Amino acid sequence: MSPKINNFDEIIKELSNPESYETVYHQPRHDQPMPSIEALEEIVSRLRAVLFPGYFGKSDVSPDTMAYHLGASLDKVASMLCEQIRRGHCFFCKLNGEGDCNDCDQQAKQLTERFIAKLPEIRRLLSTDVMAAFEGDPASVSPGETIFCYPSITALTHYRIAHALHELKVDLIPRIITEMAHSITGIDIHPGATIGEYFFIDHGTGVVIGETCIIGNHVRLYQGVTLGAKSFPKDEEGQLIKGIARHPIVEDEVILYSGATVLGRVTIGKGAVIGGNVWVTRDIPTGARVLQERAD
Structure with missing residues (x-):
């Protein structure tokens, strides 16, 4: 037996208001x-x-x-x-x-x-x-x-x-x-990302790979790595400009350890190693090692 709901007709009327469902209704x-x-x-x-x-x-x-x-x-x-x-x-x-x-x-x-x-x-x-x-x-x-x-x-x-x-x-x-x-x-891998051969995500939970990422061959990521966008440019009307290249390029044989965050259209050079929990917003040269400073 269904419970009696007070103001049932008023609730239905409010939910049926086009202003209420404008952004959440799909009409086939x-x-x-x-x-x-x-x-x-x-x-x-x-x-x-x-x-x-x-x-x-x-x-x-x-x-x-x-x-x-x-x-x-x-x-x-x-x-x-x-x-x-x-x-x-x-x-x-x-x-x-x-x-x-x-x-x-x-x-x-x-x-x-x-x-x-x-x-x-x-x-x-x-x-x-x-x-x-x-x-x-x-x-x-x-x-x-x-x-x-x-x-x-x-x-x-x-x-x-x-x-x-x-x-x-x-x-x-x-x-x-x-x-x-x-x-x-x-x-979370966007289908638009481009990923090369021999790609491995170890453990995996929390990895994010954005739409315009380009990832080379023999790249390894660990859990919690984000390859994301740094900023979201807008047009003259204040609307987000979509489809532009805004995510990182990761070249061959790069390793990104857990929690590393790389933002924007930056390039991580071939063979570079990005340490855990490092924040990267600039290009990284070939073979570089980017690590957190060791606490004294």
């Missing part, structure tokens, strides 16, 4: 539903089974049955992802301008095909990340352990899928996929 265009978190979770789960066969999904995959299992998973992924890409585009119809839904359908099919073609390269990159985790952590006993257990590999799997979609200019879906990993691992 063309009667299209929003992207489905549940569907995207299934898509990522199936993609993990494709990228790491035998580790996720069917456990009885053999070389003889590999093509069958991969084909079945990718056929389902293609169908589901095409629908979610179309929904993501429709979500921004008001911003992008109204178009022909037939065009949206065709565009979603083309983007899905182009994404599927990127999967061999995504797997190659992830295999380098797995080896970076195994070789970079003395506690790791096998590459398979990093695939199963390490939040770094979970976050990077989501990121590399999302980044491929972001490069194809897919609306909304890439950000949802990386935020799914953020919720699971505590690692």
Whole structure:
């Protein structure tokens, strides 16, 4: 039995006031539903089974049955992802301008095909990340352990899928996929960031990598590292200027220890080491070591 709520009609009237819901209400265009978190979770789960066969999904995959299992998973992924890409585009119809839904359908099919073609390269990159985790952590006993257990590999799997979609200019879906990993691992990687081979985040919790970051090869981060923006320039009307390069460039073979914060479009030179809890807002030369001053 529902409780009796005093002033119920007045509360509903207030909540129904357009001024109340203006910034929190989504009205679908063309009667299209929003992207489905549940569907995207299934898509990522199936993609993990494709990228790491035998580790996720069917456990009885053999070389003889590999093509069958991969084909079945990718056929389902293609169908589901095409629908979610179309929904993501429709979500921004008001911003992008109204178009022909037939065009949206065709565009979603083309983007899905182009994404599927990127999967061999995504797997190659992830295999380098797995080896970076195994070789970079003395506690790791096998590459398979990093695939199963390490939040770094979970976050990077989501990121590399999302980044491929972001490069194809897919609306909304890439950000949802990386935020799914953020919720699971505590690692926040924007899909727009560019990350090279053999990337390892040790422990991982609290790591933030901004949209316009460029990270080279063989880079290692520890927990709590922030690669963020120092300032947010505004236009003449006081609105934030979006899309400009505002996050760090981290060159090859850099190590950033726990709690390090690097802000702005600065460059951390090749082979540099940034110590724990150090605050960096300027370029760091190649091979430099930036550490806290030792207390007496």
